[in-house]
Amino acid sequence: xxxxxxxxxxxxxxxxxxxxxxxxxxxxxxxxxxxxxxxxxxxxxxxxxxxxxxxxxxxxxxxxxxxxxxxxxxxxxxxxxxxxxxxxxxxxxxxxxxxxxxxxxxxxxxxxxxxxxxxxxxxxxxxxxxxxxxxxxxxxxxxxxxxxxxxxxxxxxxxxxxxxxxxxxxxxxxxxxxxxxxxxxxxxxxxxxxxxxxxxxxxxxxxxxxxxxxxxxxxxxxxxxxxxxxxxxxxxxxxxxxxxxxxxxxxxxxxxxxxxxxxxxxxxxxxxxxxxxxxxxxxxxxxxxxxxxxxxxxxxxx
Numbered sequence: 001x002x003x004x005x006x007x008x009x010x011x012x013x014x015x016x017x018x019x020x021x022x023x024x025x026x027x028x029x030x031x032x033x034x035x036x037x038x039x040x041x042x043x044x045x046x047x048x049x050x051x052x053x054x055x056x057x058x059x060x061x062x063x064x065x066x067x068x069x070x071x072x073x074x075x076x077x078x079x080x081x082x083x084x085x086x087x088x089x090x091x092x093x094x095x096x097x098x099x100x101x102x103x104x105x106x107x108x109x110x111x112x113x114x115x116x117x118x119x120x121x122x123x124x125x126x127x128x129x130x131x132x133x134x135x136x137x138x139x140x141x142x143x144x145x146x147x148x149x150x151x152x153x154x155x156x157x158x159x160x161x162x163x164x165x166x167x168x169x170x171x172x173x174x175x176x177x178x179x180x181x182x183x184x185x186x187x188x189x190x191x192x193x194x195x196x197x198x199x200x201x202x203x204x205x206x207x208x209x210x211x212x213x214x215x216x217x218x219x220x221x222x223x224x225x226x227x228x229x230x231x232x233x234x235x236x237x238x239x240x241x242x243x244x245x246x247x248x249x250x251x252x253x254x255x256x257x258x259x260x261x262x263x264x265x266x267x268x269x270x271x272x273x274x275x276x277x278x279x280x281x282x283x284x285x286x287x288x289x290x291x292x293x294x295x296x297x298x299x300x301x302x
Contacts (some may be wrong), residue, residue, distance in 0.1 A: 008081075015080035018168075019089040022260070025238065029096035032230025036103060041204055046095055048200045053094030056193045057086045066192045068185030069174035076168065087170065098154050098197040100238065103231020105144035105198075108272050109134050111279040111288075127224035127295055128287040129280055134205055141198045147235070148194030149187055153261060154242045156182045157254045164249045180254050223294065236266075 006113055016023050031252035060067040073087055082089035110130040134140060138150035157180040177183030246255040288295060 007124060011079070014076075015088055018076060018080050019070065021241065022089045022093055025096050025234065026092060028230065028234050028237075029099050032103070032227075033099050035227040039210070040208055041201070043252060044204045044208075044261060045099070045201050047115060049095040049098055049197050050091050052081060052197050052200060054086055054091040054192065056189065057091055058084055060189065061085060064174075064185075066185075066189035068177075068183045068189065070171055070186075072171045073169055075170065085284065090170075094193070094197065094235065097238065098148060098194060098201065100146040100231050101147040101151065102198045102201060102267075103228065104147055104235045106130055106135065107228060107232055108143065108269060108276070109137070109140050110139035110276065111281075111284040112277045112298060113280040114277060126175060126229075127225060128228035128286045130228075130292075131287050132209070132291045136202050140198045141195060141202065145191050145197045148198075148204050149190045150261065151235070151238060152187060152190040152294060153179075154239055154258050156186065157257075158242050158249070158251065159245045161251065165245055172292060180251075182258075201265035203271060231250070258296070 009038060030042050030046070030272055033045070033091060035143070044284050056066055061071055072082075072087065074082060075087075076087070083091070113127045113129055114125075114147075158165075159167060160172070160181050161172075173181065173183055173186075177186070179187075239258075243255060243258050243262070246258060
């Protein structure tokens with residue numbers, strides 16, 4: 001038993017050592033999700049999201065659904081954690097990618113309230129005027145799933161070339177596709193799985209709210225301006241990290257394709273957020289405070 005625990009710890013430490021950037025992103029997820037939604041939701045979704053992602057990968061490498069047939073190359077077996085043929089870090093990454101996509105979608109779907117501080121030296125405070133209806137809506141879920149796919153469009157081509165950077169060659173497709181070796185089925189799979197993962201998060205969110213957990217210790221992030229921004233910043237960080245690696249390994253065509261996708265997307269998103277700041281009227285504030293009455297607690301507003 002002791003030997004088994006020791007081996008697990010050894011492999012876990014090896015996983016962190018081999019993929020430190022993945023765990024930095026995951027820690028950012030735990031921090032941001034806990035602030036914005038509560039630590040109980042962050043922990044429960046870590047488990048639920050991982051199981052959905054891992055199940056989809058096991059299904060695909062064995063049955064070809066939902067991503068199409070692909071395979072993992074276990075070059076690091078004995079050096080990092082693998083779960084039934086799938087590296088732990090890979091399925092875990094789906095969790096923070098889904099959170100970042102959902103948080104970004106929620107930002108685009110909700111009015112944004114800007115308030116000035118009493119002291120000039122302090123920056124303004126911004127609050128997201130989301131509601132339970134917006135959090136649980138199909139529209140938010142679909143937008144999050146599409147943003148989830150956009151992340152994969154950026155990530156997968158450079159990850160497939162992992163032998164040219166510190167990721168290493170860990171997987172390949174049985175039937176390579178037209179998009180820099182990525183088959184269309186992979187993106188369809190990400191859309192399905194992204195939708196399911198966000199749906200699961202919405203279900204966890206609502207379940208805890210109905211059990212009155214939101215009014216307990218989970219409320220500690222309320223009243224903090226910018227807490228809603230961690231998810232979108234994480235989303236942008238993942239994009240910039242992968243695009244930087246893409247250009248670093250000399251894949252200019254992939255990098256230009258990434259820019260062709262992300263620059264218009266970022267421009268539209270900025271335009272939407274500007275419009276949402278104009279939508280923060282008294283009605284929007286009232287609807288938000290009816291669902292989340294402690295949002296502005298502790299703020300110094302004029």
